[in-house]
Structure formats: C-alpha cells, structure tokens
Amino acid sequence: MTKFALGLMSGTSADGLTVCAVRPMPFKVICFKNYPYTRVLQQKLLKAYQLNADSLSALHYELGALYAQTVQRFLKDFHLSAKNCCVIGSHGQTILHAPHAKFPHTLQLAEPSFLAEKIGAPVVSDFRARDIALGGEGAPLMPFFDTFIWGKGSPKILLNIGGISNISLVGKGVKPLGFDVGPGNTLIDLCTQKLLHKPFDKNGVTAAKGTPDKALVKALLAQPFFKQKPPKSLDKNAFGEDYLTRFFGPLNKKHTPDLLATLTYFTAAAIANQIIRFVPRRAQKEIIVSGGGSYNTTLLSFLQENLPHTKLSFSTEYGIDPQAKEAAAFALFAWLALNRKVNHRPQATGAQKATVLGKITL
Ligand SMILES: Nc1ncnc2c1ncn2[C@@H]1O[C@H](COP(=O)(O)OP(=O)(O)O)[C@@H](O)[C@H]1O
Ligand SMILES: [Mg+2]
Known part of the structure; x- marks a missing residue:
C-alpha cells in the first residue's frame, strides 16, 4: 500500500467532520467520508463563541479526542492501515475569526495531540495563525x-x-x-x-x-x-x-x-x-x-x-468530490508543511510573504 496523507475539515456549518485520504505526489484523492456531528454538538459549536474560558478549553480537548476517534473509524471503514499514514492535516473548528480586531486573531479548536497519540502520525494544525502573524487575514487558504x-x-x-x-x-x-x-x-x-x-x-x-x-x-x-x-x-x-x-x-x-x-x-x-x-x-x-x-x-x-x-x-x-475538496487540501498542506515546503498563497490573504503554514505535533 502506498503512503497516504489525511486531511480533516469541519467548516462553519459545523455539520460534521470530513476526513479525506490523498496520495500527495502526484496528487490524487483516494477516498473520503463525512461523519456528521450530533445535533447537540452542532448547536454547541455554532454557539461556542459565547463560551467562557473553562468551557472553551474543555471543548478544545473534547474535539481533539473526537477527531482521533473519527480517524480510527475512517481507517477501519476504508481498510487503511495507520502505519501507512504519513501525516494528518487538521484544520480544526473555527470558533471565531477576527483579522480586523485591534490584535488580529483567529481561533480553531481540536487539540492535535490526541490524533498524534492514537494514530501515530505527525499532525499539522493551526494553519491560519502564521498568516495572521504576517499581517494577513488568515483566510482564505x-x-x-x-x-x-x-x-x-x-x-x-x-x-x-x-x-x-x-x-x-x-x-x-x-x-x-x-x-x-x-x-x-x-x-x-x-x-x-x-x-x-x-x-x-x-x-x-x-x-x-x-x-x-x-x-x-x-x-x-x-x-x-x-x-x-x-x-x-x-x-x-x-x-x-x-x-x-x-x-x-x-x-x-x-x-x-x-x-x-x-x-x-x-x-x-x-x-x-x-x-x-x-x-x-x-x-x-x-x-x-x-x-x-x-x-x-x-x-x-x-x-x-x-x-x-x-x-x-x-x-x-x-476527480475531487465537492464535499471532499477542503479536507483534501488540508492533507496536501500538511504534507507540504512536514516537508518544509510553502503551502501558502499570500496574495489571497494579504500576508506580507509566502510561508509554511501550520504547527507540527510529532
Ligand atoms: N443534499 C444537499 N442539499 C442541500 N444542501 C446540502 C446538501 N448536502 C449538504 N448540504 C449543505 O452543505 C452544508 C455542509 O457543507 P460543507 O461544505 O460541509 O460546509 P462546511 O465547510 O461549512 O462544513 C450543510 O450544512 C448543508 O447546508
Ligand atoms: Mg462540513
């Protein structure tokens, strides 16, 4: 089996976690699946910007654990072996995005340590922060x-x-x-x-x-x-x-x-x-x-x-299903980041220069 990279995306609809396996080079989508969230979790995520620090921190860890569990299900569903997973790109759940605030900031939750621990592959997460640090909007990526x-x-x-x-x-x-x-x-x-x-x-x-x-x-x-x-x-x-x-x-x-x-x-x-x-x-x-x-x-x-x-x-x-595209992109971004290659288009975000986005949890 060839090595694959995984991408994880949960967007602003908070409808579920989309997991996608890709072959990074030459790029090809292998398979994907959307794992819907329960209605309770969806409501919680949509209102999460109102949470206090304690609840927000708890949610960060809850999502981290859920992502790891979901990837385990995905590997089982498609008969993939974790050993062949070279990297995981996890976008995280955007709770707020404020690039025009006095101190520009953006917040994506889902602690990556759970994925690294359970799947045993390096995880790249928090892609938007570096772009903000370069004066960009942190989006779109x-x-x-x-x-x-x-x-x-x-x-x-x-x-x-x-x-x-x-x-x-x-x-x-x-x-x-x-x-x-x-x-x-x-x-x-x-x-x-x-x-x-x-x-x-x-x-x-x-x-x-x-x-x-x-x-x-x-x-x-x-x-x-x-x-x-x-x-x-x-x-x-x-x-x-x-x-x-x-x-x-x-x-x-x-x-x-x-x-x-x-x-x-x-x-x-x-x-x-x-x-x-x-x-x-x-x-x-x-x-x-x-x-x-x-x-x-x-x-x-x-x-x-x-x-x-x-x-x-x-x-x-x-060759890219409409629901899989963003998850597929984060698999590629992660693979590039792990190889220290640029995965960033500053013209789209207004950042001062191109960089390698993402933080790596080994
Ligand atoms: N069959 C469908 N008909 C109409 N809308 C759909 C259908 N399937 C999905 N959607 C819409 O797509 C949304 C999820 O889209 P998605 O690309 O996953 O968004 P996000 O990136 O915000 O998670 C759902 O909340 C729903 O509004
Ligand atoms: Mg979605």
Missing part, C-alpha cells in the same frame, strides 16, 4: 490548493459553498485572487432548522416552492461588505442568527418556502455580485463548484440565472 491543481489551465473560478462562500481565481494569464464572497449555507440552514426542524433544505426543494423577494436581496447587496475590495474574509457569524433575524425576521412558519427562496436567492446573488464586481470579465467563463451547497439545485439555478454567461461545473469532473 484554498487559493493555494486551487492554484496547485488548476493553476496551469485556462482561467477558472473555484467556488466553495460551505457555511460561508468563497472563491478563488486561478489559471494562465490571470492575476490570482481569492476571497470570501458572502453567505454560503448558514442562513439557509438556520432557517430550515428553526422552521422545519431539519438540518438543511435538502437539494433546495423547499426553496424551489417559494418566490424570492428580489427587491430585498438587491437592498442587502448594497451593504458595505459587498463593496469592499478583496482580499477580505468573513467571520462565520457575519451571516448568522443575528443577521437572519435582523433582515429576514420575524421568522414565520407560514412563509417558509418564500423565506427559504429569498435566503437562497440572496446567497446566489451575492456570489454572482462579487464575481461580476471583482473578477475580470474574460475570466468569468467557468466556475467549478464545491462544498455542500453544490447539492442545493435551487441555489445553483439562481446562480446560473445571475451569471447567464458562465458555465457551472463541479469539482467531481476533476
């Missing part, structure tokens, strides 16, 4: 991966629709670009959880039954974040509960399909707005979509409506 995979071809926009949506622009003859563009699944998920008591609007079926309030969406797109030039990144709570109740509330069960249609339309229109505003027109030919939001067909049809001149493709066409 995906543009490095996107350039690595797609940088030599024709210009492409890589769109990841996780909790937050972000894009990178890569390819021959374009100035690489990468930034958070607006909400991803968070508003849709929050509304679905509150009104329908389901984790998310599966395939966008409920939104498809409603009519979006396009005038409201147009007004929201006039907010300052959308005008701000990249690089820019969003705190995971930027489009959270407060935003939902402030601009879409009070939430009423009677209007659920219309409300979900409007939230879905807002999410799609924000992505399109940022692409039209900040990506050169000649580079708007193709978008490769990834992230859980790529399964929301209503969201994608609204996106196509707002970008009629652009072809929408999926990362699957390039």
Whole structure:
C-alpha cells in the first residue's frame, strides 16, 4: 500500500467532520467520508463563541479526542492501515475569526495531540495563525490548493459553498485572487432548522416552492461588505442568527418556502455580485463548484440565472468530490508543511510573504 496523507475539515456549518485520504505526489484523492456531528454538538459549536474560558478549553480537548476517534473509524471503514499514514492535516473548528480586531486573531479548536497519540502520525494544525502573524487575514487558504491543481489551465473560478462562500481565481494569464464572497449555507440552514426542524433544505426543494423577494436581496447587496475590495474574509457569524433575524425576521412558519427562496436567492446573488464586481470579465467563463451547497439545485439555478454567461461545473469532473475538496487540501498542506515546503498563497490573504503554514505535533 502506498503512503497516504489525511486531511480533516469541519467548516462553519459545523455539520460534521470530513476526513479525506490523498496520495500527495502526484496528487490524487483516494477516498473520503463525512461523519456528521450530533445535533447537540452542532448547536454547541455554532454557539461556542459565547463560551467562557473553562468551557472553551474543555471543548478544545473534547474535539481533539473526537477527531482521533473519527480517524480510527475512517481507517477501519476504508481498510487503511495507520502505519501507512504519513501525516494528518487538521484544520480544526473555527470558533471565531477576527483579522480586523485591534490584535488580529483567529481561533480553531481540536487539540492535535490526541490524533498524534492514537494514530501515530505527525499532525499539522493551526494553519491560519502564521498568516495572521504576517499581517494577513488568515483566510482564505484554498487559493493555494486551487492554484496547485488548476493553476496551469485556462482561467477558472473555484467556488466553495460551505457555511460561508468563497472563491478563488486561478489559471494562465490571470492575476490570482481569492476571497470570501458572502453567505454560503448558514442562513439557509438556520432557517430550515428553526422552521422545519431539519438540518438543511435538502437539494433546495423547499426553496424551489417559494418566490424570492428580489427587491430585498438587491437592498442587502448594497451593504458595505459587498463593496469592499478583496482580499477580505468573513467571520462565520457575519451571516448568522443575528443577521437572519435582523433582515429576514420575524421568522414565520407560514412563509417558509418564500423565506427559504429569498435566503437562497440572496446567497446566489451575492456570489454572482462579487464575481461580476471583482473578477475580470474574460475570466468569468467557468466556475467549478464545491462544498455542500453544490447539492442545493435551487441555489445553483439562481446562480446560473445571475451569471447567464458562465458555465457551472463541479469539482467531481476533476476527480475531487465537492464535499471532499477542503479536507483534501488540508492533507496536501500538511504534507507540504512536514516537508518544509510553502503551502501558502499570500496574495489571497494579504500576508506580507509566502510561508509554511501550520504547527507540527510529532
Ligand atoms: N443534499 C444537499 N442539499 C442541500 N444542501 C446540502 C446538501 N448536502 C449538504 N448540504 C449543505 O452543505 C452544508 C455542509 O457543507 P460543507 O461544505 O460541509 O460546509 P462546511 O465547510 O461549512 O462544513 C450543510 O450544512 C448543508 O447546508
Ligand atoms: Mg462540513
């Protein structure tokens, strides 16, 4: 069996831990699986920014132990031997992200020592801190991966629709670009959880039954974040509960399909707005979509409506499942870090120079 690297990602949706095994060189995704969190843990993670130091510290260790257990399950599920695992890249759970605070900071939890101990492979974690230390936003980190995979071809926009949506622009003859563009699944998920008591609007079926309030969406797109030039990144709570109740509330069960249609339309229109505003027109030919939001067909049809001149493709066409992409990237980042190679694209974050991101637990 060839050696493999593992990548672990749990994004702002806090829906679960995605584990992905890759062959680092030449890069290839071997297998992946998403291990959903319990609803109790998901709620705890979504509200964790309010915790006191004691509870936050406990959560850091709880997640560390859970990650190690999950990787053990993953190895069993795919008949992989821990002995062949050369490195693990663990992004951790973002609790808060404040690159514009007086002392810029960002916090990702899940103590890596448990993984190192249980799996016996070196763990690379805390990728964002070094970028902040270099004056960067600490995000987005995906543009490095996107350039690595797609940088030599024709210009492409890589769109990841996780909790937050972000894009990178890569390819021959374009100035690489990468930034958070607006909400991803968070508003849709929050509304679905509150009104329908389901984790998310599966395939966008409920939104498809409603009519979006396009005038409201147009007004929201006039907010300052959308005008701000990249690089820019969003705190995971930027489009959270407060935003939902402030601009879409009070939430009423009677209007659920219309409300979900409007939230879905807002999410799609924000992505399109940022692409039209900040990506050169000649580079708007193709978008490769990834992230859980790529399964929301209503969201994608609204996106196509707002970008009629652009072809929408999926990362699957390039051998990377939409749900596996970010986890796969952290496996690569970890392998590069362990080999002291640059795994960083400072143009996307605003950092002063390229560096090796991540802390190593041997
Ligand atoms: N079949 C589906 N239909 C609609 N939305 C989906 C589907 N599968 C996943 N999602 C959405 O994707 C989210 C998870 O996406 P993911 O890329 O894992 O985000 P994150 O990086 O924030 O964890 C879920 O919370 C849900 O909103
Ligand atoms: Mg996820």
